Amino acid sequence: MDILTLVGLIFGVGALLLGQYLEGGQASALLNGPAAVIVLGGSMGAIMLQAPMSTFMRSLHILGWIFRPPTLAADEAIEKLIAWSNIARKEGLLGLEAISETEPDAFARKGLQLLVDGSEPEVMRGILEVEVDAKEHHDMQAANIYASMGGYTPTIGIIGAVMGLIQVMNNLADPSQLGHGIAVAFVATIYGVGTANLLLIPIANKLKSIIHGQTQFRLMIIEGIVSIAEGENPRNIQTKLQGYLH
Incomplete structure (x- = not known):
């Protein structure tokens, strides 16, 4: 958590x-119920109009990351890569075949399979980097859903304020209605600006930070697997990968 x-x-x-x-x-x-309906409902409608279904659904899926971000055990991953490197030096790349079938991480498993198949290092790097770039792009688009909503809510809050003032002007002859209209006007503005700056924009930025961390983690995996394919010394691989920890 x-x-x-x-x-x-x-x-x-x-x-x-x-x-x-x-x-x-x-x-x-x-x-204020009407103000909440105007700001939240209007912002949600705008973002649904903007985003493709797959991006919108992905944004809902990753929202929980702000409380429980995916675990990135970089130290453990480096230990695994060094162990794989030692096996490859002693038994050859085929010695990793059994490990490639049981590795729980799908991305590392794919890299191991490419390694066992004898793919050229640059070919392996290209294949894996394409997957990393595609995933990062998709997740960043999902995170930008919240940044976009953070841009819409203040403006829609102003729309709610104007609507409230219209009600005030329409009920000048009935003083009992004035307070309600003014409340909607000002509360809608607070909802719009507050939701954007206290929730949506911070959520977007936190998600982007998590996605960046995932990308760096996968790039570390790629570097380790390619280094194994190139036959680098395990100690040198370890020194290189530890640079990702900073």
Whole structure:
């Protein structure tokens, strides 16, 4: 669990509520159903119009990463690669065939299979890098869904504010309706700006950071497997791969 995500949410929302309290207001004043419908519903509709179905569904799938990011055991991966390198030096590349069939990580397993098949190092690098680039591109598009929503919500919040003011102008003769219209106007603006800057844009940036980490991890796997194919000394491979840990 990424505790920093939870702490950040508590701090962000808590700061708004504390500020409202210190100004003499009540938290309930920030609760407004129509404003929430306008901002959240409008933003969701806009992003659905923008994104392909596969990208939109992927964005929902990876949202949980902000709390539970995929585990990247880089130290363990380096140990495995060094062990594979030692086996390859002693038994040849075919000595890795049994390992290639049982390796749990799909990407490393694919690299091992290419290694066992005797593929040229640059061919292996090209094949694996294409997969890395394609996955990174797809996941980055999914993360950008939240960045795009962060761009839409403030504007839609302003639309909600204008709609609220229209209701105010239409009910000038009925003072009992003025408060409700003004509340929708200002709360919609808060929802739009607050949702963008406290949730959506930070979520997008955290997801991009996680995706970048995954890409670096896979590039490390590629470097290790290609180094094995080139017959490099296991100690040199270890020194090279440890550079990815920084």
